[in-house]
Amino acid sequence: MTVSAPLWPAVLGRFGWQDLPFVRAWENPTISELIGAFAGALVVVGAVVVAALLTRYGKWRYLWTEWLTSLDHKKIGIMYIVVAFVMLSRALVEAVLMRMQQAVAIEHPGFLSPDHFGQLFSTHGSIMIFFMAMPFLTGMINYVLPFQLGARDMAFPWANSIALWLTIGAAGLMMASLVVGEFSTGGWSGYPPYTERAFSPGVGVDYWIWAVTLGSIGSTMAGINIACTVYKLRAPGMRFMRMQMFSWTSLCTSILMIFAMPPLTVATLLLALDRYLGFHFFTNDLGGNMMNYANMFWLFGHPEVYILILPAFGVYSEVVSTFSTKDLYGYTSLVIATMAIAVLSFTVWVHHFFTMGQSANVNAAFGIATMTIGVPTGVKIYDWIWTMFRGEVRFTVPMLYALAFMMTFVLGGFTGIILAMPPLDYLVHNTLFLVAHFHNMLIPGLLYGMLAGYHYWFPKAFGFRLDERWGRIAFGCWVVGFYLAFFPLYVLGASGMARRTQAIFEPSFRPWLYVACVGAFVLLAALTSLGIQLWVSIRDRASTRVEAGDPWDGRGLEWSVSAPPPEYNFAVLPLIDGRNPFYDHKHDEGQPDPYASPSSYEDIVVPRGSATSVVIGLAAAVAAFGLIWEIWGLAIVALQIVVAAVVLRSFGRDQHRTIPAAEVAREHEKWLARVRATPAIPRQLETAAVNRGLAEIVA
Amino acid sequence: MSEPELAHAGLNLGDTGELTKDQAENAIFGFWIFLMSDAVIFALLFATYGTMIASTVGGPTPASEFKLLPAFVETLLLLTSSATFGRATIAMKYDEPRRVLFGWLGATLGLGLVFLALEANDFATMFAHGAYPMRSGFLSSFFALVGLHGLHVAVACFWLVVMVGQICAYGLDARVRINLLRLGLFWHLLDIVWIAIFSVVYLQGNIG
Secondary structure: OOOOOOOOHHHHOOOOHHHOHHHHHHHOOOHHHHHHHHHHHHHHHHHHHHHHHHHHOOOHHHHHHHHHOOOOHHHHHHHHHHHHHHHHHHHHHHHHHHHHHHHHOEOOOOOOOHHHHHHHHHHHHHHHHHHHHHHHHHHHHHHHHHHHHOOOOOOOHHHHHHHHHHHHHHHHHHHHHHHOOOOOOOOOOOOOOOOOOOOOOOOHHHHHHHHHHHHHHHHHHHHHHHHHHHHHOOOOOOOHHHOOHHHHHHHHHHHHHHHHHHHHHHHHHHHHHHHHHOOOOOOOOOOOOHHHHHHHHHHHHHHHHHHHHHHHHHHHHHHHHHHOOOOOOOHHHHHHHHHHHHHHHHHOHHHHHHHHOOOHHHHHHHHHHHHHOHHHHHHHHHHHHHHHOOOOOOOOHHHHHHHHHHHHHHHHHHHHHHHHOHHHHHHHOOEHHHHHHHHHHHHHHHHHHHHHHHHHHHHHHHOEOOOHHHHHHHHHHHHHHHHHHHHHHHHHHHOOOEOOOOOEOOHHHHHHHHHHHHHHHHHHHHHHHHHHHHHHHHHOHHHOEOOOOOOOOOOOHHHHOOOOOOOOOOOOOOOOOOOOHHHHHHHOOOOOOOOOOOOOOOOEEEEOOOOHHHHHHHHHHHHHHHHHHOOHHHHHHHHHHHHHHHHHHHHOOOOEEEEOHHHHHHHHHHHHHHHHHOOOEOHHHOOOOOOOOOEOOOO | OOOOOOOOOOOOOOOOHHHHHHHHHHHHHHHHHHHHHHHHHHHHHHHHHHHHOOOOOOOOOHHHHOOHHHHHHHHHHHHHHHHHHHHHHHHHHOOOOHHHHHHHHHHHHHHHHHHHHHHHHHHHHHHHOOOOOOOOHHHHHHHHHHHHHHHHHHHHHHHHHHHHHHHHHHOOOHHHHHHHHHHHHHHHHHHHHHHHHHHHHHHHHHOO
16 A cells, blocks of 8 residues: 655545656666556556557548547447457466466465555456457447447437547546556455554545546446337337347347446445545444445346347357358247346346355245256257257357357356355355356456457458467467466366465465466466457458458348448348248348349438547546545536536537448449459358359358 | 237327327337336435434434424425416417416426525525434435435526527427426426425434
8 A cells, every 4th residue: 555645635546656657667676566556557668658659640631520420320339349358468478467467475484565456456457448458349249239239329329429538538547447446356346444544544445436436327327228229229129029139139238238237337326425525334333335246236236247248149159150051949949048037047146145144045046046047058058059960060160169159158157156055155155266167257248248249240340350270279278278377266166276366375276276367367468369350360361351351151231231330321222021031131032132232322320430439438437536546626628628528519410421322322322333243152162262252152 | 900009098199190100109108207217316315315214323313303284385385386387287288378488487487496496495494403414324314315405406407498499589389398298397397206205204204
């Protein structure tokens, strides 16, 4: 914890020189402080290099007008995913640091101070959940959902952009905590009373509170937008039971966001009232009750698990069906299972605090409710297996992730059953067993799913495929690294090693900790491979272009347009007459040709870009920064800017642009001509250079 | 093939064309969802209040602090303001003269402001008794719940002023109409929440 005298409190709030990691490293050059200074320097240097490159190549204007201020759901989706990858890199490096520390700190202090270690597990968890997983899935839904529904945009493009910018602002606060001050040591769940002022007086918890609050408000807005898009913007004839599975899981995820994010906002804001104004919600004295925090946090936190996992389930449904050349087995049961999971997710939150003293009956009820979730999840696994059964299964990268997911996720589910039994939970409570379990669920159940979706839809978004060989290398590293890094933790946890331990006093843990450390390095290699893959793919893009738009013989409507798609998604809104409209039209006799010229075109209205959403997101982050450092003037001015931007926008008119029918017709006919000139290729060659995005039709 | 007509079932916008109807349908539906998510926040604050009502730690109690008469007057003010807002919405729908619309909106704003003033007076009286939020868990949860409702009313009043500005600037174009409908939903929700506050906080504190 930093102890430093504030400089000019009227202007800089409680900031003192000691709050800069560089100053701390200079005065006290331990390895722990040097690592902190290096991380801070990386943020600063990274920001400067990006700014310098943008200036050097004169790309500021392009970035601002074409991307940052864009209200196009496709660009917003891509920006979300860029944020997710940046934050994934940081949080994965932090994980490697923690594994290294535990491997060397056996009967030895290691190289990280306890406080630094506490910050690492807090940022690792907070970032992975709020600034890696959430942006990744929100971005993927943003990109894919309107296509699958046959819509031209999300329901509220401007709110969509605000949600993105609140997320970016909050992620920026996470990065700022590396350079100015410190982060919370209270874990990603920030349990009081530890996170109250009395026990954590520094700025760390305040960084956590405001970053999480901005992120959760952004996620609530994103959820409202997604749900409204599904309910109101489906193309004519797109009945609910005709939607693709990814659209279904997006809908259920968004409903969870709408109802589960507010409890988090309430929990963090009440904690803020305690810290800033001396209220007594969660304090030890004067009537505070920290169990209220546990209830509210997990009333969010448990549905959150399904917010994270359901979109991945949707991706797997698409991927397994596409790469098995079969209709999804048990579509209706998958839909019902998705909804059942969404509902059940709200009935189990108490299993996060079985050991905190409620009665055995309460624990039993929540234990049973928890195990019930295994039923619909099992239904899903069987449905995917039956989809593959007698299918023409192709082992492409997304399919590999789906297969690794099915096996690994089932193993994780078994350990979940162990944790769902209160008597057994008492034994492994607060040990690495729990850490192993939730990584066992979230890495296959979120990360693999998002990576599968990334490989699957990348050609749609950018017009060329990702490199297959590096994709397989990355896949191998993720899977091997996962097993090496997390399966030892089951052993360690069952042997009683507590989670969040900075130094270990049991030498017999050594071999398992070494294996886990090696696993962490393999995971780092996996991330590096993804980076190399992206670079190689961009370099070789001339030979992997798929402008016809359908490289995998896809089913959903997203494959029926060019790659990358036009701004308005569909030149003519599709008419839906079945569950796999595009696939059936391609393959079935007597169906309309999906590549036929439409009889007429219409003008298309698209939203203009807006700078107000950027201003709102960033000003909210600045206000949060002011609150963190108690620079009250800054906070007040920034909040006024937020309000002013909202009011200003509400007075704006002429916020749309019309693309004339003639232009739509010209672009679309040009693409159709290119499709007709493209050779159709059989499935066996879909990863070869000849794949130009047009699938050969086998009756 | 005909799809069932699932139109927004609320007060429609009069004859403003198919496009406006579609826009209104999305915008109003989205706002309903937002209100549901806002209702979750209030539900949690009610639950917190319920668990902390006994945490008075020797300080002020519900019985010693809550006065039924001002709370009842505040209830009447808010209920009346819902009626006046409803009347304003009808004035919008039937394109009554602008001064009628402004009249009803002004009355609504006035009632909202008087409500806020009375509530501030309640709070000040409590503060004077030493019943401030830092005193106990009970008072923390009371001020968070009732204070958040008050904050919502204040935001709604500010929003109403902005809407008057928009009507002056653009007349009753489609966006202004949709925004007025949204503000109306917001205003009515705050009434419903207040009725819950009146029952759970003030009636329970005096009677239960």
